Amino acid sequence: MGASSQAVQRYGLAVLSHLALVLAWYLFVKLGDVPKFVMPSPYETIQALLVPNYRWLENIAVTSTEIFAGYIVAVAFGIGVALLFSWFRPLEMVVMPLLVSLNMIPKVALGPLIIVWFKYGVGPNALMAFAICFFPIVLTTARGLREVEPDLLDLVRTLKGSRWQLFTKIQLPGALPYIFSGMKVAAILAVAGAIVGEFLGSDRGLGYLMLQVQVTLDTAAMFMAVILITLIGMVLYGLVLGLERMLVVRDARLQ
Amino acid sequence: MPEPFIHLAGVQKVYRTRGADFLAVSEATFDIEAGELAALVGPSGCGKTTLLKILAGLHRWDRGEVTIGSRTQLFDPARDIGMVFQQPLLLKWRRIIDNVLLPTEILGLPMTQSRARARELLALVGLRGSEEKFPYELSGGMQQRAAIARALIHDPKLILMDEPFGALDALTREKMNLELLRIWQEARKTIVFVTHGITEAVFLGTRVIVLTAGPARMADNFAVELPHPRTLDMKTGEKFGAYTRRIYRLLGME
Numbered sequence: 001m002g003a004s005s006q007a008v009q010r011y012g013l014a015v016l017s018h019l020a021l022v023l024a025w026y027l028f029v030k031l032g033d034v035p036k037f038v039m040p041s042p043y044e045t046i047q048a049l050l051v052p053n054y055r056w057l058e059n060i061a062v063t064s065t066e067i068f069a070g071y072i073v074a075v076a077f078g079i080g081v082a083l084l085f086s087w088f089r090p091l092e093m094v095v096m097p098l099l100v101s102l103n104m105i106p107k108v109a110l111g112p113l114i115i116v117w118f119k120y121g122v123g124p125n126a127l128m129a130f131a132i133c134f135f136p137i138v139l140t141t142a143r144g145l146r147e148v149e150p151d152l153l154d155l156v157r158t159l160k161g162s163r164w165q166l167f168t169k170i171q172l173p174g175a176l177p178y179i180f181s182g183m184k185v186a187a188i189l190a191v192a193g194a195i196v197g198e199f200l201g202s203d204r205g206l207g208y209l210m211l212q213v214q215v216t217l218d219t220a221a222m223f224m225a226v227i228l229i230t231l232i233g234m235v236l237y238g239l240v241l242g243l244e245r246m247l248v249v250r251d252a253r254l255q
Numbered sequence: 256m257p258e259p260f261i262h263l264a265g266v267q268k269v270y271r272t273r274g275a276d277f278l279a280v281s282e283a284t285f286d287i288e289a290g291e292l293a294a295l296v297g298p299s300g301c302g303k304t305t306l307l308k309i310l311a312g313l314h315r316w317d318r319g320e321v322t323i324g325s326r327t328q329l330f331d332p333a334r335d336i337g338m339v340f341q342q343p344l345l346l347k348w349r350r351i352i353d354n355v356l357l358p359t360e361i362l363g364l365p366m367t368q369s370r371a372r373a374r375e376l377l378a379l380v381g382l383r384g385s386e387e388k389f390p391y392e393l394s395g396g397m398q399q400r401a402a403i404a405r406a407l408i409h410d411p412k413l414i415l416m417d418e419p420f421g422a423l424d425a426l427t428r429e430k431m432n433l434e435l436l437r438i439w440q441e442a443r444k445t446i447v448f449v450t451h452g453i454t455e456a457v458f459l460g461t462r463v464i465v466l467t468a469g470p471a472r473m474a475d476n477f478a479v480e481l482p483h484p485r486t487l488d489m490k491t492g493e494k495f496g497a498y499t500r501r502i503y504r505l506l507g508m509e
Binding site for chain 2: 092122149151152155156157158159160161165169170173181248249250251
Protein backbone atom coordinates (compact mmCIF):
# COMPACT_ATOMS: atom_id res chain seq x y z
CA MET A 1 0.00 0.00 0.00
CA GLY A 2 1.34 3.45 -0.96
CA ALA A 3 1.82 6.24 1.51
CA SER A 4 -0.99 8.32 0.00
CA SER A 5 -3.58 5.54 0.07
CA GLN A 6 -2.59 4.93 3.67
CA ALA A 7 -3.25 8.59 4.41
CA VAL A 8 -6.63 8.41 2.65
CA GLN A 9 -7.51 5.43 4.80
CA ARG A 10 -6.47 7.23 7.98
CA TYR A 11 -8.50 10.35 7.19
CA GLY A 12 -11.41 8.22 6.06
CA LEU A 13 -11.46 6.46 9.42
CA ALA A 14 -11.27 9.77 11.27
CA VAL A 15 -14.26 11.13 9.34
CA LEU A 16 -16.16 7.91 9.99
CA SER A 17 -15.62 8.04 13.75
CA HIS A 18 -16.89 11.63 13.86
CA LEU A 19 -19.99 10.71 11.85
CA ALA A 20 -20.57 7.72 14.12
CA LEU A 21 -20.56 10.02 17.15
CA VAL A 22 -23.19 12.30 15.58
CA LEU A 23 -25.27 9.24 14.69
CA ALA A 24 -25.01 7.88 18.25
CA TRP A 25 -26.06 11.29 19.56
CA TYR A 26 -29.07 11.32 17.21
CA LEU A 27 -30.13 7.77 18.14
CA PHE A 28 -29.70 8.48 21.85
CA VAL A 29 -31.97 11.51 21.70
CA LYS A 30 -34.59 9.88 19.41
CA LEU A 31 -34.78 6.40 20.93
CA GLY A 32 -34.40 7.63 24.51
CA ASP A 33 -37.04 10.30 23.91
CA VAL A 34 -34.79 12.84 25.66
CA PRO A 35 -36.45 16.24 26.15
CA LYS A 36 -35.02 19.06 24.03
CA PHE A 37 -33.95 21.17 27.01
CA VAL A 38 -31.83 18.32 28.34
CA MET A 39 -30.26 17.32 25.06
CA PRO A 40 -31.30 18.58 21.64
CA SER A 41 -30.87 16.43 18.55
CA PRO A 42 -28.13 17.30 16.02
CA TYR A 43 -30.80 18.77 13.75
CA GLU A 44 -32.26 21.00 16.49
CA THR A 45 -28.73 22.12 17.34
CA ILE A 46 -28.12 23.28 13.79
CA GLN A 47 -31.48 25.02 13.75
CA ALA A 48 -30.34 27.20 16.63
CA LEU A 49 -28.18 28.98 14.05
CA LEU A 50 -31.35 30.40 12.48
CA VAL A 51 -32.30 32.49 15.51
CA PRO A 52 -31.22 36.02 14.45
CA ASN A 53 -31.25 37.33 18.02
CA TYR A 54 -28.25 35.24 18.84
CA ARG A 55 -26.02 37.23 16.41
CA TRP A 56 -23.82 34.22 15.77
CA LEU A 57 -21.43 35.90 13.36
CA GLU A 58 -20.75 38.82 15.67
CA ASN A 59 -20.26 36.54 18.65
CA ILE A 60 -17.94 34.27 16.70
CA ALA A 61 -15.93 37.30 15.63
CA VAL A 62 -15.67 38.60 19.19
CA THR A 63 -14.58 35.29 20.70
CA SER A 64 -12.14 34.61 17.86
CA THR A 65 -10.61 38.05 18.30
CA GLU A 66 -10.07 37.45 22.01
CA ILE A 67 -8.51 34.04 21.42
CA PHE A 68 -6.26 35.03 18.52
CA ALA A 69 -5.17 38.34 20.04
CA GLY A 70 -4.32 36.80 23.40
CA TYR A 71 -2.58 33.89 21.72
CA ILE A 72 -0.50 35.85 19.24
CA VAL A 73 0.68 38.31 21.89
CA ALA A 74 1.51 35.39 24.20
CA VAL A 75 3.54 33.68 21.46
CA ALA A 76 5.47 36.85 20.60
CA PHE A 77 6.01 37.85 24.21
CA GLY A 78 6.74 34.31 25.40
CA ILE A 79 9.37 33.65 22.74
CA GLY A 80 10.84 37.11 23.34
CA VAL A 81 11.23 36.53 27.08
CA ALA A 82 12.81 33.12 26.48
CA LEU A 83 15.28 34.68 24.02
CA LEU A 84 16.25 37.29 26.62
CA PHE A 85 16.81 34.45 29.08
CA SER A 86 19.11 32.69 26.68
CA TRP A 87 21.11 35.84 25.96
CA PHE A 88 21.37 36.97 29.59
CA ARG A 89 21.72 33.88 31.73
CA PRO A 90 21.71 35.80 35.05
CA LEU A 91 18.27 37.14 34.11
CA GLU A 92 17.06 33.61 33.58
CA MET A 93 18.45 32.54 36.95
CA VAL A 94 16.57 35.32 38.72
CA VAL A 95 13.32 35.41 36.76
CA MET A 96 12.79 31.78 35.79
CA PRO A 97 12.10 30.47 39.33
CA LEU A 98 9.69 33.37 39.74
CA LEU A 99 7.89 32.42 36.52
CA VAL A 100 7.68 28.81 37.64
CA SER A 101 6.01 29.94 40.88
CA LEU A 102 3.67 32.33 39.08
CA ASN A 103 2.78 29.52 36.72
CA MET A 104 1.32 27.69 39.70
CA ILE A 105 -1.38 30.37 40.07
CA PRO A 106 -4.60 29.04 38.59
CA LYS A 107 -4.94 31.75 35.95
CA VAL A 108 -8.73 31.43 36.09
CA ALA A 109 -8.58 32.74 39.66
CA LEU A 110 -7.22 36.01 38.29
CA GLY A 111 -10.46 36.63 36.41
CA PRO A 112 -12.22 38.74 39.06
CA LEU A 113 -9.03 40.78 39.52
CA ILE A 114 -8.75 41.42 35.80
CA ILE A 115 -12.30 42.73 35.84
CA VAL A 116 -11.50 45.02 38.75
CA TRP A 117 -8.42 46.38 37.00
CA PHE A 118 -9.52 46.50 33.38
CA LYS A 119 -13.34 46.35 33.44
CA TYR A 120 -14.77 43.80 31.07
CA GLY A 121 -14.83 43.31 27.30
CA VAL A 122 -12.66 42.04 24.50
CA GLY A 123 -9.39 43.40 25.88
CA PRO A 124 -9.60 41.84 29.37
CA ASN A 125 -10.75 38.53 27.89
CA ALA A 126 -7.80 38.53 25.49
CA LEU A 127 -5.64 39.25 28.54
CA MET A 128 -7.08 36.17 30.20
CA ALA A 129 -6.25 34.08 27.14
CA PHE A 130 -2.76 35.60 27.17
CA ALA A 131 -2.19 34.89 30.86
CA ILE A 132 -3.12 31.27 30.51
CA CYS A 133 -0.98 30.47 27.44
CA PHE A 134 2.07 32.64 28.07
CA PHE A 135 3.82 30.29 30.51
CA PRO A 136 3.92 27.08 28.49
CA ILE A 137 5.45 29.04 25.62
CA VAL A 138 8.18 30.65 27.73
CA LEU A 139 9.01 27.41 29.50
CA THR A 140 9.27 25.22 26.40
CA THR A 141 11.12 27.85 24.36
CA ALA A 142 13.64 28.46 27.14
CA ARG A 143 14.18 24.72 27.42
CA GLY A 144 14.64 24.35 23.65
CA LEU A 145 17.19 27.15 23.55
CA ARG A 146 19.13 25.51 26.37
CA GLU A 147 19.36 22.13 24.64
CA VAL A 148 22.45 22.55 22.49
CA GLU A 149 24.73 19.52 22.14
CA PRO A 150 28.00 20.44 23.89
CA ASP A 151 29.98 18.84 21.04
CA LEU A 152 28.17 21.02 18.53
CA LEU A 153 29.14 24.01 20.62
CA ASP A 154 32.77 22.81 20.41
CA LEU A 155 32.47 22.47 16.66
CA VAL A 156 31.39 26.09 16.35
CA ARG A 157 34.11 27.19 18.77
CA THR A 158 36.90 25.49 16.80
CA LEU A 159 35.73 27.50 13.78
CA LYS A 160 35.73 30.66 15.91
CA GLY A 161 32.05 31.12 15.14
CA SER A 162 30.22 34.04 16.77
CA ARG A 163 27.46 33.90 19.35
CA TRP A 164 25.09 35.15 16.69
CA GLN A 165 26.07 32.38 14.26
CA LEU A 166 25.58 29.80 16.97
CA PHE A 167 22.18 31.29 17.69
CA THR A 168 20.89 31.55 14.12
CA LYS A 169 22.38 28.35 12.74
CA ILE A 170 22.03 25.96 15.65
CA GLN A 171 20.25 27.25 18.73
CA LEU A 172 17.12 28.79 17.24
CA PRO A 173 16.37 26.14 14.58
CA GLY A 174 17.08 23.50 17.22
CA ALA A 175 14.58 25.14 19.57
CA LEU A 176 11.78 25.32 16.99
CA PRO A 177 10.33 21.89 17.79
CA TYR A 178 10.13 22.91 21.45
CA ILE A 179 8.57 26.25 20.59
CA PHE A 180 5.90 24.49 18.57
CA SER A 181 5.14 21.97 21.27
CA GLY A 182 4.56 24.91 23.63
CA MET A 183 2.47 26.70 21.01
CA LYS A 184 0.26 23.66 20.54
CA VAL A 185 -0.45 23.32 24.26
CA ALA A 186 -1.05 27.07 24.44
CA ALA A 187 -3.51 27.02 21.52
CA ILE A 188 -5.85 24.79 23.47
CA LEU A 189 -5.42 26.84 26.65
CA ALA A 190 -6.07 30.15 24.87
CA VAL A 191 -9.59 29.05 23.94
CA ALA A 192 -10.34 28.07 27.53
CA GLY A 193 -8.93 31.38 28.76
CA ALA A 194 -11.10 33.52 26.51
CA ILE A 195 -14.28 31.60 27.36
CA VAL A 196 -13.64 31.77 31.11
CA GLY A 197 -13.12 35.50 30.63
CA GLU A 198 -16.48 35.78 28.92
CA PHE A 199 -18.17 33.78 31.66
CA LEU A 200 -16.81 36.08 34.32
CA GLY A 201 -17.71 39.32 32.66
CA SER A 202 -18.59 40.36 29.13
CA ASP A 203 -21.40 41.65 26.99
CA ARG A 204 -20.53 39.85 23.76
CA GLY A 205 -19.02 36.58 22.57
CA LEU A 206 -19.99 32.92 22.49
CA GLY A 207 -19.34 32.44 26.21
CA TYR A 208 -21.57 35.40 26.96
CA LEU A 209 -24.26 33.96 24.66
CA MET A 210 -24.13 30.66 26.54
CA LEU A 211 -24.95 32.42 29.80
CA GLN A 212 -27.85 34.27 28.12
CA VAL A 213 -29.48 31.17 26.62
CA GLN A 214 -28.93 29.23 29.85
CA VAL A 215 -31.59 31.47 31.41
CA THR A 216 -34.13 30.58 28.71
CA LEU A 217 -33.07 26.91 28.72
CA ASP A 218 -32.24 26.99 25.01
CA THR A 219 -29.93 24.01 25.27
CA ALA A 220 -29.67 23.71 21.49
CA ALA A 221 -28.02 27.14 21.32
CA MET A 222 -25.65 26.16 24.12
CA PHE A 223 -24.67 23.05 22.19
CA MET A 224 -24.13 25.13 19.08
CA ALA A 225 -21.97 27.62 20.99
CA VAL A 226 -19.79 24.83 22.37
CA ILE A 227 -19.40 23.37 18.89
CA LEU A 228 -18.42 26.75 17.46
CA ILE A 229 -15.91 27.39 20.25
CA THR A 230 -14.39 23.98 19.54
CA LEU A 231 -14.20 24.78 15.84
CA ILE A 232 -12.40 28.06 16.54
CA GLY A 233 -9.93 26.12 18.67
CA MET A 234 -9.46 23.58 15.88
CA VAL A 235 -8.77 26.32 13.34
CA LEU A 236 -6.12 27.85 15.61
CA TYR A 237 -4.55 24.47 16.32
CA GLY A 238 -4.63 23.60 12.62
CA LEU A 239 -2.86 26.83 11.71
CA VAL A 240 -0.12 26.13 14.25
CA LEU A 241 0.22 22.57 12.97
CA GLY A 242 0.44 23.83 9.39
CA LEU A 243 3.13 26.34 10.32
CA GLU A 244 5.05 23.59 12.11
CA ARG A 245 4.92 21.38 9.02
CA MET A 246 6.32 24.26 6.98
CA LEU A 247 9.15 25.12 9.36
CA VAL A 248 10.17 21.92 11.10
CA VAL A 249 11.56 18.83 9.38
CA ARG A 250 9.54 15.71 10.18
CA ASP A 251 12.20 13.96 12.21
CA ALA A 252 12.82 17.01 14.39
CA ARG A 253 9.20 17.44 15.48
CA LEU A 254 8.35 16.64 19.07
CA GLN A 255 5.44 14.29 19.38
CA MET B 256 64.89 15.51 10.58
CA PRO B 257 61.94 17.58 9.30
CA GLU B 258 60.03 19.81 11.65
CA PRO B 259 57.00 17.96 13.08
CA PHE B 260 53.51 19.28 12.40
CA ILE B 261 52.37 18.72 15.98
CA HIS B 262 54.79 18.94 18.87
CA LEU B 263 53.90 18.24 22.50
CA ALA B 264 56.41 18.26 25.34
CA GLY B 265 55.56 17.44 28.96
CA VAL B 266 51.96 18.53 28.67
CA GLN B 267 49.96 18.36 31.87
CA LYS B 268 46.36 19.23 32.58
CA VAL B 269 44.65 19.23 35.96
CA TYR B 270 40.91 19.64 36.43
CA ARG B 271 40.15 21.47 39.61
CA THR B 272 36.96 20.26 41.15
CA ARG B 273 35.70 21.06 44.61
CA GLY B 274 37.99 19.49 47.18
CA ALA B 275 40.25 17.46 44.94
CA ASP B 276 42.37 18.03 41.86
CA PHE B 277 42.04 15.51 39.11
CA LEU B 278 45.03 14.82 36.89
CA ALA B 279 43.60 14.49 33.39
CA VAL B 280 46.79 14.46 31.32
CA SER B 281 50.43 14.15 32.27
CA GLU B 282 53.80 13.56 30.62
CA ALA B 283 52.29 13.86 27.16
CA THR B 284 55.30 14.18 24.88
CA PHE B 285 55.08 13.29 21.22
CA ASP B 286 55.58 14.58 17.69
CA ILE B 287 53.26 13.97 14.78
CA GLU B 288 54.47 14.56 11.23
CA ALA B 289 52.30 16.20 8.62
CA GLY B 290 50.18 13.60 6.85
CA GLU B 291 50.27 11.06 9.68
CA LEU B 292 47.24 9.29 11.09
CA ALA B 293 48.00 9.17 14.79
CA ALA B 294 45.84 7.06 17.09
CA LEU B 295 45.49 8.03 20.75
CA VAL B 296 44.46 4.86 22.54
CA GLY B 297 43.66 4.11 26.17
CA PRO B 298 40.91 3.33 28.66
CA SER B 299 38.35 5.88 29.79
CA GLY B 300 39.88 8.43 32.12
CA CYS B 301 43.28 8.28 30.42
CA GLY B 302 42.91 11.82 29.10
CA LYS B 303 42.71 11.06 25.40
CA THR B 304 39.68 13.25 24.81
CA THR B 305 41.21 16.01 26.92
CA LEU B 306 44.36 15.87 24.78
CA LEU B 307 42.24 16.08 21.65
CA LYS B 308 40.46 19.13 23.03
CA ILE B 309 43.78 20.75 23.84
CA LEU B 310 44.82 20.21 20.22
CA ALA B 311 41.48 21.67 19.12
CA GLY B 312 42.15 24.80 21.16
CA LEU B 313 39.10 24.13 23.32
CA HIS B 314 41.00 23.45 26.54
CA ARG B 315 43.95 25.19 28.16
CA TRP B 316 46.74 23.14 29.62
CA ASP B 317 48.67 23.78 32.83
CA ARG B 318 52.21 22.83 31.97
CA GLY B 319 54.30 21.92 28.96
CA GLU B 320 54.46 22.93 25.36
CA VAL B 321 51.98 22.52 22.53
CA THR B 322 52.75 23.73 19.04
CA ILE B 323 50.89 22.97 15.86
CA GLY B 324 52.20 23.95 12.45
CA SER B 325 55.67 24.46 11.04
CA ARG B 326 57.42 26.80 8.66
CA THR B 327 56.42 24.61 5.74
CA GLN B 328 52.94 23.81 7.07
CA LEU B 329 51.45 27.00 8.49
CA PHE B 330 48.56 26.44 10.85
CA ASP B 331 45.63 28.78 11.39
CA PRO B 332 43.61 27.57 14.41
CA ALA B 333 40.41 29.14 13.10
CA ARG B 334 40.63 27.57 9.67
CA ASP B 335 42.66 24.41 9.95
CA ILE B 336 40.74 22.17 12.33
CA GLY B 337 38.06 19.71 11.32
CA MET B 338 36.24 17.82 14.05
CA VAL B 339 34.43 14.48 14.06
CA PHE B 340 32.69 13.27 17.21
CA GLN B 341 31.29 9.98 18.43
CA GLN B 342 27.82 11.11 17.38
CA PRO B 343 27.43 12.46 13.84
CA LEU B 344 25.69 15.57 15.28
CA LEU B 345 24.14 16.48 11.98
CA LEU B 346 21.54 19.22 12.17
CA LYS B 347 18.21 17.43 11.72
CA TRP B 348 16.61 20.32 9.88
CA ARG B 349 19.30 20.61 7.23
CA ARG B 350 19.77 18.48 4.16
CA ILE B 351 23.01 16.49 4.04
CA ILE B 352 24.75 18.93 1.70
CA ASP B 353 23.76 21.87 3.88
CA ASN B 354 25.07 20.03 6.92
CA VAL B 355 28.39 19.57 5.16
CA LEU B 356 28.42 23.28 4.34
CA LEU B 357 27.96 24.44 7.95
CA PRO B 358 31.68 25.17 8.58
CA THR B 359 32.00 27.17 5.36
CA GLU B 360 28.98 29.27 6.38
CA ILE B 361 30.55 29.98 9.75
CA LEU B 362 33.87 30.86 8.14
CA GLY B 363 32.17 32.93 5.45
CA LEU B 364 33.74 31.09 2.52
CA PRO B 365 32.35 31.58 -1.01
CA MET B 366 29.25 29.44 -1.37
CA THR B 367 29.30 28.40 -5.03
CA GLN B 368 32.75 26.88 -4.80
CA SER B 369 32.00 25.34 -1.41
CA ARG B 370 28.86 23.72 -2.80
CA ALA B 371 30.82 22.10 -5.61
CA ARG B 372 33.43 20.96 -3.12
CA ALA B 373 30.73 19.55 -0.82
CA ARG B 374 29.46 17.42 -3.69
CA GLU B 375 32.97 16.13 -4.37
CA LEU B 376 33.50 15.32 -0.70
CA LEU B 377 30.17 13.53 -0.42
CA ALA B 378 31.25 11.43 -3.39
CA LEU B 379 34.60 10.81 -1.66
CA VAL B 380 32.92 9.52 1.50
CA GLY B 381 30.54 7.37 -0.55
CA LEU B 382 27.40 9.48 -0.25
CA ARG B 383 26.86 10.42 -3.89
CA GLY B 384 23.10 10.78 -4.40
CA SER B 385 22.33 11.56 -0.76
CA GLU B 386 23.06 15.30 -1.03
CA GLU B 387 19.43 16.37 -0.79
CA LYS B 388 18.38 13.86 1.86
CA PHE B 389 17.72 14.68 5.49
CA PRO B 390 19.83 13.02 8.21
CA TYR B 391 16.97 10.79 9.42
CA GLU B 392 16.91 9.13 6.00
CA LEU B 393 20.48 7.87 6.52
CA SER B 394 21.84 5.05 8.68
CA GLY B 395 24.25 5.78 11.54
CA GLY B 396 27.28 4.83 9.45
CA MET B 397 26.17 7.03 6.57
CA GLN B 398 25.53 9.93 8.92
CA GLN B 399 29.07 9.55 10.23
CA ARG B 400 30.37 9.66 6.64
CA ALA B 401 28.52 12.95 6.21
CA ALA B 402 30.14 14.20 9.43
CA ILE B 403 33.55 13.33 7.97
CA ALA B 404 32.72 15.29 4.82
CA ARG B 405 31.71 18.22 7.05
CA ALA B 406 35.09 18.04 8.79
CA LEU B 407 36.87 18.22 5.42
CA ILE B 408 34.79 20.93 3.72
CA HIS B 409 36.93 23.92 4.68
CA ASP B 410 40.09 22.05 3.70
CA PRO B 411 41.64 22.06 7.18
CA LYS B 412 45.14 20.72 7.69
CA LEU B 413 44.26 18.80 10.84
CA ILE B 414 41.31 16.46 11.43
CA LEU B 415 40.53 15.57 15.04
CA MET B 416 38.35 12.53 15.61
CA ASP B 417 36.93 11.56 18.99
CA GLU B 418 35.92 7.89 18.87
CA PRO B 419 34.13 8.51 15.59
CA PHE B 420 33.02 4.92 15.10
CA GLY B 421 32.35 4.13 18.76
CA ALA B 422 28.58 4.29 18.34
CA LEU B 423 28.46 2.01 15.29
CA ASP B 424 27.91 -1.74 15.23
CA ALA B 425 31.00 -3.93 14.86
CA LEU B 426 30.65 -4.69 11.15
CA THR B 427 29.91 -1.12 10.13
CA ARG B 428 32.86 -0.10 12.22
CA GLU B 429 35.25 -2.42 10.32
CA LYS B 430 33.95 -1.02 7.08
CA MET B 431 34.33 2.56 8.25
CA ASN B 432 37.92 1.83 9.28
CA LEU B 433 38.76 0.84 5.71
CA GLU B 434 36.84 3.85 4.42
CA LEU B 435 38.70 6.20 6.71
CA LEU B 436 42.05 4.87 5.50
CA ARG B 437 40.98 5.42 1.90
CA ILE B 438 39.68 8.94 2.64
CA TRP B 439 42.86 9.78 4.54
CA GLN B 440 45.05 8.69 1.63
CA GLU B 441 43.00 10.62 -0.90
CA ALA B 442 42.54 13.77 1.16
CA ARG B 443 46.17 13.83 2.45
CA LYS B 444 45.37 15.24 5.87
CA THR B 445 46.95 14.89 9.26
CA ILE B 446 44.49 12.99 11.43
CA VAL B 447 44.52 12.52 15.18
CA PHE B 448 42.15 9.75 16.09
CA VAL B 449 41.00 8.93 19.64
CA THR B 450 39.81 5.41 20.34
CA HIS B 451 39.64 2.79 23.04
CA GLY B 452 39.83 0.04 20.45
CA ILE B 453 43.32 -1.42 20.45
CA THR B 454 43.07 -3.25 17.13
CA GLU B 455 41.44 -0.19 15.63
CA ALA B 456 44.35 1.96 16.76
CA VAL B 457 46.97 -0.38 15.26
CA PHE B 458 45.00 -0.97 12.07
CA LEU B 459 44.47 2.73 11.36
CA GLY B 460 47.50 4.40 12.87
CA THR B 461 50.80 5.27 11.28
CA ARG B 462 51.60 6.06 14.91
CA VAL B 463 50.02 4.87 18.12
CA ILE B 464 50.19 6.87 21.33
CA VAL B 465 49.19 4.84 24.36
CA LEU B 466 47.74 6.57 27.40
CA THR B 467 47.01 4.91 30.72
CA ALA B 468 44.57 5.91 33.44
CA GLY B 469 44.81 6.22 37.22
CA PRO B 470 46.95 8.32 37.18
CA ALA B 471 46.65 9.57 33.61
CA ARG B 472 49.94 9.51 31.80
CA MET B 473 51.44 8.78 28.44
CA ALA B 474 52.81 5.24 28.41
CA ASP B 475 54.07 4.67 24.89
CA ASN B 476 54.45 6.20 21.45
CA PHE B 477 55.52 4.15 18.47
CA ALA B 478 55.30 4.14 14.69
CA VAL B 479 53.30 1.30 13.16
CA GLU B 480 55.36 -0.16 10.35
CA LEU B 481 52.65 -1.88 8.40
CA PRO B 482 52.48 -1.06 4.69
CA HIS B 483 49.71 0.97 3.05
CA PRO B 484 47.11 0.37 1.81
CA ARG B 485 46.20 -1.71 4.83
CA THR B 486 44.06 -4.80 4.38
CA LEU B 487 41.96 -6.83 6.79
CA ASP B 488 44.39 -9.80 6.38
CA MET B 489 47.02 -7.80 8.22
CA LYS B 490 44.99 -8.09 11.41
CA THR B 491 45.84 -11.78 11.64
CA GLY B 492 49.51 -11.24 10.83
CA GLU B 493 52.33 -11.65 13.31
CA LYS B 494 53.49 -8.07 13.18
CA PHE B 495 49.97 -6.79 13.92
CA GLY B 496 49.72 -9.16 16.87
CA ALA B 497 53.01 -7.92 18.24
CA TYR B 498 51.76 -4.35 18.18
CA THR B 499 48.46 -5.14 19.89
CA ARG B 500 50.20 -7.27 22.54
CA ARG B 501 52.53 -4.38 23.24
CA ILE B 502 49.51 -2.18 23.97
CA TYR B 503 47.65 -4.82 25.99
CA ARG B 504 50.72 -5.23 28.17
CA LEU B 505 50.91 -1.48 28.83
CA LEU B 506 47.28 -1.39 29.78
CA GLY B 507 47.86 -4.20 32.26
CA MET B 508 45.71 -6.73 30.46
CA GLU B 509 48.32 -9.42 29.99
